[in-house]
Amino acid sequence: MISFRSAPTVDLSPLDLYEILRLRVDVFVVEQDCPYPELDGRDVEPATIQFWATDGSAMLATLRLLTDGQDRRIGRVATAAQAREKGLAAELMRGALAACEGQTVRLDAQSHLTGWYARFGFEPDGAEFVEDGIPHTPMIRRATQRR
Known part of the structure; x- marks a missing residue:
């Protein structure tokens, strides 16, 4: 059975945090062949919340929610x-957006996924840019939008 969880990073067990970070490295660094510093310091900011899905034996999906000034990311x-x-x-997206009720949320989508993020009310908010060899599009979901 799959369970969905969320918690501030500071409240995670070392094993849960390890599994989240390992999944991110497996996907972004290994699978997408982007050698970059995955550990960027933002996970340990006091307001950072991790969201994850597990089947009890494996970490299946994850995302993080940050605070950027008045907005969330x-x-x-x-x-x-x-x-x-x-x-x-x-x-996980629905859970993170529920935690952002009444706030503007931003993200930098891999450009081929902008349609997927649009399902949650995000729209492009700037010019496409290349990061680690992958095109990205800045996107925004304004506080007034609901999905």
Whole structure:
């Protein structure tokens, strides 16, 4: 059975945090072949909340929710290869957006996923840019939008 959880990073067990970070490295660094410093210091900010899905034995999907000034920022949305196309990341997105009620939320989407993020009320908010060899599009979900 899949369970969906969230907690501030400071409240995570060392094992849960390890599994979240390992999944992100597996997806972003290894699978996407982007050697970059995945550990950027933002996970340990006091307001950072981690969202994840697990089946009890494996970390299946994750994302993090940051505070950027008055806005919130969703990032590091990752799903294990064997768990894709099951709606896990969508469920995590719904949970993160519920935690942002009444606030503007921003993210930098890999450009091929802008349509997926649009399902949650995000719209492009700036010019496409390339990060680690992958095109990204800044997106915004204004506080007045609901999905």
